[in-house]
Amino acid sequence: VIGALERFLAFRRVPVKIVLVTALLSYVLQIGAILQGQPLYVIAVYTLLPWIPLLLFEGLWKFEHYSLFAIFALVTFLQVGHLGEHFFQVTQLTAMNGTFACPPPIDDAANAQRAVTAGMRTVGEPPTFVSASTVVKPGITGQAMVNAQGDVIRGMPACGVFGQLDFETVHLVWDSLVWIGALFLVTRFPRNAWLWVAAIVASTHEVEHLFLGWIFFMEHDPVFTGNAQVWATTAVGQIVTAHPAGLEPRMFTFYEAGGLQGIMGMNGLLERIIGTDGLFPFRPYLHFVYNSLVVVPTCIAFLIQTRTAYDQYLAKALPTLTEEQLSRTTQKLQEIQFAAGAVIVRQDEVADRFYIVTKGQAEVRWRSPDGEERPIARLDEGQYFGEIGLLREGRRTASVYAATAVTALTLDRVTFEALMEASGSTRGQLDLVIAARLGGLDAREAPASAD
Amino acid sequence: VELTREVWLAHIPLAVALAAFVAVVDAVVFAYVIRGLRRRP
Numbered sequence: 432v433i434g435a436l437e438r439f440l441a442f443r444r445v446p447v448k449i450v451l452v453t454a455l456l457s458y459v460l461q462i463g464a465i466l467q468g469q470p471l472y473v474i475a476v477y478t479l480l481p482w483i484p485l486l487l488f489e490g491l492w493k494f495e496h497y498s499l500f501a502i503f504a505l506v507t508f509l510q511v512g513h514l515g516e517h518f519f520q521v522t523q524l525t526a527m528n529g530t531f532a533c534p535p536p537i538d539d540a541a542n543a544q545r546a547v548t549a550g551m552r553t554v555g556e557p558p559t560f561v562s563a564s565t566v567v568k569p570g571i572t573g574q575a576m577v578n579a580q581g582d583v584i585r586g587m588p589a590c591g592v593f594g595q596l597d598f599e600t601v602h603l604v605w606d607s608l609v610w611i612g613a614l615f616l617v618t619r620f621p622r623n624a625w626l627w628v629a630a631i632v633a634s635t636h637e638v639e640h641l642f643l644g645w646i647f648f649m650e651h652d653p654v655f656t657g658n659a660q661v662w663a664t665t666a667v668g669q670i671v672t673a674h675p676a677g678l679e680p681r682m683f684t685f686y687e688a689g690g691l692q693g694i695m696g697m698n699g700l701l702e703r704i705i706g707t708d709g710l711f712p713f714r715p716y717l718h719f720v721y722n723s724l725v726v727v728p729t730c731i732a733f734l735i736q737t738r739t740a741y742d743q744y745l746a747k748a749l750p751t752l753t754e755e756q757l758s759r760t761t762q763k764l765q766e767i768q769f770a771a772g773a774v775i776v777r778q779d780e781v782a783d784r785f786y787i788v789t790k791g792q793a794e795v796r797w798r799s800p801d802g803e804e805r806p807i808a809r810l811d812e813g814q815y816f817g818e819i820g821l822l823r824e825g826r827r828t829a830s831v832y833a834a835t836a837v838t839a840l841t842l843d844r845v846t847f848e849a850l851m852e853a854s855g856s857t858r859g860q861l862d863l864v865i866a867a868r869l870g871g872l873d874a875r876e877a878p879a880s881a882d
Numbered sequence: 883v884e885l886t887r888e889v890w891l892a893h894i895p896l897a898v899a900l901a902a903f904v905a906v907v908d909a910v911v912f913a914y915v916i917r918g919l920r921r922r923p
Contacts, residue, residue: 610904614911621915634904641900646893654883688885694897703890 435737438762439504444492445485456481468668470564475592496789499619500740506612507733513605514726516591517719524715528586530566531715533597535588536673537562538664545663545676552665559666562595563588569675573660576675588673589715599686603644609725610637616732625732632724639693639721642700646690653682693717744840748787748815751856763846769833778830782820785847788812791837797829797872807875809834818861819868821847828872 442450460477469477493501523529536542538559546552568584570576575583590597613630620626658678665672684690692699696714712720741757742764752760766789769775775786778798788810795808795816807829810816820827821844842850851858883889 614908618911618915618918621919630908634908638897638901638904641904642893642897645896645900655885655889656883657885683885685885685889690893700890700893700897703887704894 432734432738434762435740435758436734439493439497439500439737439740442489443496443766445489449485453481453485468670470562470669470671471587472562472564472593472595473669496742496744497740498743500736503616503620503733503736506609506616507729510609510722510726510729513609514722516593517715517722520589520591520597520715521719523587523589523591527589528568528584529589530568530586531589531713532563532566532660532662532673533588533590533594535562535564535566535590535594536662536664538666538671542662542664542673543666545661546665546674549663549674549676551663551674556666558664559669559671561666561669561671563662563664563671563673565670565672567672567674569660573658573678574675585672599643599647599691603640603647606633606636606640609633613725613729620732620736623732623736625728625735629725629728629732632721632728636721636725639695643686643691643693646684647686650685650690653684653687655683655685655688657681657683657688659683742840744787744789744813747813749850749854749857749860751860752850752854756850756854760842760846760850763842764840765843767839767841769837769839771833771836773833773837775831775833775837775839776817776820776827778827780827782817782825782827783844785815785817785821785842785844786831786839787815787841789838789840791833791835793837793839794832794834795829796832797875799875804830805875807871817841818847819865822851822858822861823865823869828869 457478457480460481461474464474464477490501490505493504497504520529524531538561540558543552543556543558547554547556564587565585566588568576568586578584588594610630610633613626613633617623617626617630657680659681661676661679662673663676665674689698692714694700695711696717697709697711699711702708702711711717739754739758741754741761745761745764746752746757749757769791771791775793776782776784778796789812791812793810793816794806795810796804797807798804810831816831817827851861
């Protein structure tokens with residue numbers, strides 16, 4: 432699994448130099464953002480940004496070669512990132528004095544004015560409209576909580592790194608895509624039992640989010656009485672701090688009044704049905720568990736699937752190979768690029784490799800006994816050559832040139848011969864192709880010999 | 883208006899309907915997959 436995973440994850444289209452430059456750029460931007468005193472989400476954006484074009488470019492290669500398995504990898508990758516956000520939120524709550532105020536309060540006019548009233552901000556200082564990256568923990572009265580030393584407790588808004596995205600629409604869209612994605616993957620990889628587990632848990636999670644989405648979007652009458660936490664915000668550069676400024680009586684929608692706990696959350700629907708009080712987990716913990724139960728099986732399923740992942744070009748060229756033969760042979764494939772006009776193999780040279788064209792067009796040229804070289808065939812993406820020299824003649828029976836820039840997957844002689852020994856049907860398929868290709872050459876040679 | 887237990891309980895039909903919707907979609911997809919597996923054991 433490790434070897435197959437390494438091979439799959441290795442950069443294939445993007446040269447190592449570009450990867451190093453991207454890593455350096457990402458690092459420089461990260462350090463720059465830190466030195467500028469930017470909030471965590473800006474640092475994260477600067478760090479990730481340079482990688483996006485590179486990953487897209489590389490992802491396209493993976494999709495061309497691995498098809499649906501590449502989609503599986505993308506889903507797994509995004510889901511690990513998603514779980515990372517939930518994990519960070521739980522860490523913020525449990526170990527970083529985090530406050531569950533999501534999305535984080537914004538330094539808008541109302542919050543800035545409260546800070547002015549409280550004497551924390553000068554009158555002429557305009558609001559920045561930046562999200563708070565520090566929150567002073569509120570107590571039950573809505574005012575700042577103090578510790579044993581009488582100090583206020585500062586922490587982060589416990590909304591993950593990208594807390595601005597922590598609202599119901601994002602959760603509903605993302606988790607619906609996860610549910611649909613999990614079902615789709617089950618249809619494509621039906622023998623992977625861990626995917627079924629992931630799909631079933633994703634379904635349960637989806638019920639929860641459909642419920643939350645429904646009450647969020649459909650029940651918008653503010654008919655419930657309650658007190659809302661209000662904030663006063665101060666800003667130093669891009670760092671905004673939200674200070675608790677008391678509770679304000681307000682009318683709430685069902686969602687705001689407690690519905691956001693959903694079906695399984697603390698004092699949510701199920702607790703109300705069975706009559707318990709605060710027995711079930713608070714929403715951030717519950718959704719961390721939900722996501723863990725989806726993402727861990729997804730990762731296991733992906734690792735299991737890695738064992739049988741194979742290159743689509745190999746599968747199309749040699750369709751009679753078994754899945755196991757394909758995945759094992761994929762480990763041995765080498766990608767070689769040729770500039771337009773380059774000689775890929777030369778007639779009469781010792782044959783040492785088998786080639787599958789994956790990009791561009793190659794031209795086969797045959798030199799007749801009279802010494803004249805003529806083009807006899809063109810090979811497009813997905814077609815192969817080199818099998819005659821390996822299986823019959825020992826030497827190349829024709830030359831192959833790169834008519835355009837050509838990328839080819841190649842197999843060395845030893846691997847190719849072992850594969851032919853293991854797969855009689857593939858050997859039979861190639862024998863037919865060889866017979867046809869040699870037949871074509873004989874036909875060209877016959878008039879020359881007659882001459 | 884207070885957010886009472888009754889308000890919550892009034893949401894049971896919604897939860898049941900949404901669970902049924904997800905279960906039906908799952909059942910259709912799983913049936914399709916299982917049929918495919920039976921055809922290609």
